[in-house]
Amino acid sequence: MRLGTRGSPLALAQAQMTAQALRARFGWPMEAIETVVVQTSGDRIQDRALAEIGGKALWTKELDRALAEGEIDFAVHSMKDVETIRPDAIRIAAMLPRADVRDKLIGAERFEALPADPVVGTSSPRRAAQVRRLRPDARIILFRGNVATRLGKLEAGEAHATLLAAAGLDRLGQSEVGALVPLDVMLPAPSQGAVGIETLGGHARMLELLGEISDAGTFDCVMAERAVLKGLGGTCHSPIAALAVLEDGAIRLRAEILSADGQETVADEARIARGDAEAAEALGRGLLERASPALRALFEA
Numbered sequence: 694m695r696l697g698t699r700g701s702p703l704a705l706a707q708a709q710m711t712a713q714a715l716r717a718r719f720g721w722p723m724e725a726i727e728t729v730v731v732q733t734s735g736d737r738i739q740d741r742a743l744a745e746i747g748g749k750a751l752w753t754k755e756l757d758r759a760l761a762e763g764e765i766d767f768a769v770h771s772m773k774d775v776e777t778i779r780p781d782a783i784r785i786a787a788m789l790p791r792a793d794v795r796d797k798l799i800g801a802e803r804f805e806a807l808p809a810d811p812v813v814g815t816s817s818p819r820r821a822a823q824v825r826r827l828r829p830d831a832r833i834i835l836f837r838g839n840v841a842t843r844l845g846k847l848e849a850g851e852a853h854a855t856l857l858a859a860a861g862l863d864r865l866g867q868s869e870v871g872a873l874v875p876l877d878v879m880l881p882a883p884s885q886g887a888v889g890i891e892t893l894g895g896h897a898r899m900l901e902l903l904g905e906i907s908d909a910g911t912f913d914c915v916m917a918e919r920a921v922l923k924g925l926g927g928t929c930h931s932p933i934a935a936l937a938v939l940e941d942g943a944i945r946l947r948a949e950i951l952s953a954d955g956q957e958t959v960a961d962e963a964r965i966a967r968g969d970a971e972a973a974e975a976l977g978r979g980l981l982e983r984a985s986p987a988l989r990a991l992f993e994a
């Protein structure tokens with residue numbers, strides 16, 4: 694079976710986790726799964742913000758094509774990097790159990806410990822807005838590239854601090870890096886910490902096999918967060934955070950949108966049934982209805 698993945702160290706680590714989960718579940722030998730690395734435009738273009746160059750499709754379109762053309766049987770993605778609306782032929786077949794969903798601050802123990810007028814490197818509109826909410830004196834500079842590249846920029850003194858997902862650091866064996874940011878300080882991006890596996894909707898055997906290693910709780914929570922994004926018409930231009938967690942058989946869903954300067958936050962929370970995408974979408978739409986015209990405009994681009 695051929696597993697398609699991007700070639701970044703994080704993507705390769707996630708691909709290995711997925712291959713290992715399949716081998717363990719079915720008792721397959723090492724050679725049963727071949728890893729096929731597909732370079733994506735997102736990996737090639739490093740000097741501009743994702744939002745500027747075409748959004749999340751840059752991480753998926755080459756893998757989508759490899760699936761469609763039968764070069765790979767399934768593709769492994771960070772769910773955070775997978776657009777809300779997928780091509781008709783492609784199905785999210787499974788998700789691995791979710792890791793730590795929180796962000797980590799690297800460069801200081803807490804935001805309050807940063808010097809006056811701190812320079813913070815990130816390319817995420819959500820993180821930039823959440824940082825500015827806490828530290829209006831912060832200056833945000835663009836940090837892109839893989840995890841090692843970003844840590845290298847920090848090391849080189851280009852910024853006082855940066856933010857990375859704990860999940861990515863953990864998967865790269867760098868759990869000791871950075872300080873966990875509490876959820877009430879920074880609600881994570883929709884789908885943060887989740888690894889998803891896609892295949893063709895017409896590939897029945899693959900859908901069935903992948904279903905066997907899927908974590909149903911993670912799947913339902915991440916789908917709820919993606920539905921919030923859909924309700925908002927959100928893209929990677931928009932500062933959006935959402936987190937769903939299982940609670941007594943249902944889902945507790947929290948979400949917020951922020952103005953770029955972090956001075957306006959609209960947040961909401963609801964208990965919804967597992968699988969109720971409509972309720973999650975409605976929560977997203979509700980945020981927009983309560984936003985100022987200026988904030989709403991961020992979502993109409």
Ligand SMILES: NCc1[nH]cc(CCC(=O)O)c1CC(=O)O
Nearest residue numbers: 771773857858860861885886887
């Ligand atoms: N946008 C890049 C990206 N996509 C997924 C992760 C981390 C792993 C995850 O959230 O599952 C990262 C890096 C980061 O935000 O630190």
